[in-house]
Amino acid sequence: MQIKGVIMVKLKEPESMEECEYFSRRSLENGHKAVVWVPKGTMTMNVNYDCFKCGHEGSITDEYGLPYTFYCESCGEEIKIQPLKGKAKGVKKKPKKKKIKEE
Numbered sequence: 739m740q741i742k743g744v745i746m747v748k749l750k751e752p753e754s755m756e757e758c759e760y761f762s763r764r765s766l767e768n769g770h771k772a773v774v775w776v777p778k779g780t781m782t783m784n785v786n787y788d789c790f791k792c793g794h795e796g797s798i799t800d801e802y803g804l805p806y807t808f809y810c811e812s813c814g815e816e817i818k819i820q821p822l823k824g825k826a827k828g829v830k831k832k833p834k835k836k837k838i839k840e841e
């Protein structure tokens with residue numbers, strides 16, 4: 739049930755990576771953003787996301803597993819989190835062609 743006007747509270751993000759089995763801050767396809775982490779000693783994946791389509795900010799909690807697909811609670815937009823490939827040192831930015839539809 740969704741009630742308009744309710745302030746959505748995002749999950750509290752960990753203060754350091756040492757609290758986590760896994761921590762990743764992502765820029766996703768289509769401009770979505772997500773922070774993914776698994777608190778130490780658990781297999782619970784917490785996700786804070788910003789939906790590019792509708793601007794909704796929300797949280798998802800589920801069993802840990804990547805790739806992970808979920809849907810924006812507000813508009814139903816599909817949001818995918820892919821596992822990182824390899825162990826890259828530092829962040830390499832590849833130039834990407836972005837197709838953003840504005841309607």
Ligand SMILES: [Zn+2]
Binds near residue numbers: 792794814
């Ligand atoms: Zn949305």
